[in-house]
Amino acid sequence: xxxxxxxxPTLSVQEGDNSIxxxxxxxxxxxxxxxxxxxxxxxxxxxxxxxSNMDKRxxxxxxxxxxxxxxxxxxxxxxxxxGDSAVYFCAEGYGNKLVFGAGTIxxxxx
Amino acid sequence: DGGITQSPKYLFRKEGQNVTLSCEQNLNHDAMYWYRQDxxxxxxxxxxxxxxxxxxxxxxxxxxxxxxxxxxxFPLTVTSAQKNPTxxxxxxxxxxxxxxxxxxxxxxxx
Numbered sequence: 001x002x003x004x005x006x007x008x009p010t011l012s013v014q015e016g017d018n019s020i021x022x023x024x025x026x027x028x029x030x031x032x033x034x035x036x037x038x039x040x041x042x043x044x045x046x047x048x049x050x051x052s053n054m055d056k057r058x059x060x061x062x063x064x065x066x067x068x069x070x071x072x073x074x075x076x077x078x079x080x081x082x083g084d085s086a087v088y089f090c091a092e093g094y095g096n097k098l099v100f101g102a103g104t105i106x107x108x109x110x
Numbered sequence: 111d112g113g114i115t116q117s118p119k120y121l122f123r124k125e126g127q128n129v130t131l132s133c134e135q136n137l138n139h140d141a142m143y144w145y146r147q148d149x150x151x152x153x154x155x156x157x158x159x160x161x162x163x164x165x166x167x168x169x170x171x172x173x174x175x176x177x178x179x180x181x182x183x184f185p186l187t188v189t190s191a192q193k194n195p196t197x198x199x200x201x202x203x204x205x206x207x208x209x210x211x212x213x214x215x216x217x218x219x220x
Binding site for chain 1: 114116141145149150151152153155158160200204206207208209210211212213214216
């Protein structure tokens with residue numbers, strides 16, 4: 001299978017619990033942020049995005065929080081399900097280019 | 111994966127051989143991107159194109175070449191000059207800041 005997850009931080013949660021995945025970004029000029037989900041052997045899937053003029057955005061079962069003061073981004077997944085198991089990574093954007101973090105493995109225990 | 115297709119899913123390259131990875135999109139997005147993904151690392155930008163007949167080098171362009179003759183197509187050639195080509199290659203298409211990814215091609219060296 002896909003070995004993209006080697007040496008990445010891992011978050012293990014019980015099915016039904018909430019998950020919080022964190023990301024530190026580097027460029028204070030970044031004005032756009034995206035969270036992606038990547039399952040083994042597949043391409044990244046867009047989850048949710050947020051612009052720098054916002055500090056919170058909600059989607060279906062997911063919430064993204066942005067703290068520009070400390071350059072921190074988090075993804076909250078409510079009622080985590082086994083199908084949420086994947087690698088999650090954030091991307092910061094300026095212009096039409098994105099810079100990607102290495103990712104966090106989310107493992108959901110049934 | 112949306113309307114982005116990549117082929118083949120697996121590709122084997124012999125020493126000194128050039129190989130071409132296909133990327134096609136039917137999303138009508140102007141911008142297209144090629145990334146390389148290695149275990150434990152974030153995606154790294156190889157080349158990108160914001161319009162037909164124009165493309166720019168990304169962060170790791172050495173040993174790669176691209177063309178953008180049609181809006182729908184952005185093939186990537188891995189040349190013999192790329193000494194460490196084994197990786198998972200991802201193509202993306204973008205509208206504004208958001209990029210949507212294809213399913214990827216895994217390149218292996220024989």
